[in-house]
Amino acid sequence: MMRKIILLLGLTSGCVCGFEVNVTQASYSAKENDNITLRWTFTSHRNMLLSSLWIHCEIFAQGKAPVHLFRLQEGVEVPAVYKGPFTERLQSDMGALNRGKIILRLFRLRLEDSGLYRCQVTTREGRKSAECQVIVTASNVVNEGVNGTLASPPPQDSDDHNILRALLLTAIAAAVVAALAAGYLLSLIL
Template sequence: MMCRILLLLKLTCCVCAGTFEVNVTQTSYQAEENDDITLEWTFTTKPGSSLRSLFICCNMINDHRVSVLFRLHGGDEVPVKDGEFVGRVQCDKDVLTEGRIRLHVSSLRTDDSGIYMCEVMTDYGVSLSRCHLNVTVTLICLVSSQQRGIDPNLRLKLRLKLRLKLRLNLGEQTY
């Protein structure tokens, strides 16, 4: 909520700036449960600007919840207390000065599927961009060679990788 209030205040002050943009490097991501993924956004920078003039709020939105993933206020990271993402989201702060936001999300879960949005506010503009992440389940079944009638001397286990794309309704809606 605080991010939105700051964003609205900044919008009214910087309507004429017009050159500031936040872009997502990829609009749609596909991953499997328990994988790690890096989501990336870029934003316009100006020479001589510092992290002190940077305010960032990154959220995940789906049918089940809205979660704050990362917040930067005046160059300082604000601890996020969302129980679903604590310890699973990291931001590369060293690339922020280059105009890049890289969020690393680890140990993905199917309910991490949704819209990921980053809002950026600086002293020279405000913008936001979003992408979609779909996390699917991977089931791995181990079948012994004896159970399948294959030569028992091989002592191999067949690995069958079955992918079930369990999509949340969110993945089928348009935003």
């Protein structure tokens, strides 16, 4: 009986139970022209071959057709799927796949890069996907001033500036008091 249990444990030790795909960060906020790195993890094991992997990553932007970002078929990257606005602004890390990681780097973000990014992983153990939201905002927001001229936003006082002002005023007051006291003492001596 003990030999059967040991044999069963030996056979299942290389198996991945509970195949999962997870995103390491559910939401990203960035400004135009920033660079970000999107990361997903998937259950892998030491005997897993890249040739057994199928990965498909894409972006779903509101009101637009999905854009394919990355595709791996039987362990081979399919570069022809890089389309449209991501040409030359997307980089994948093929070395990370052996460690159960999908890493996509997006360069020089644009406002239209905002959307839902999904990666789907298919192996012998199953098919799962995970997604994250990317929100890209304008890098410089300028207010309109009088007569349609451009004006910068008004400067805001920070707590640090207020503390420095208070210290400076206190130092000036102390110097005035010290000068008055010195003058009074001199008048007593003379």
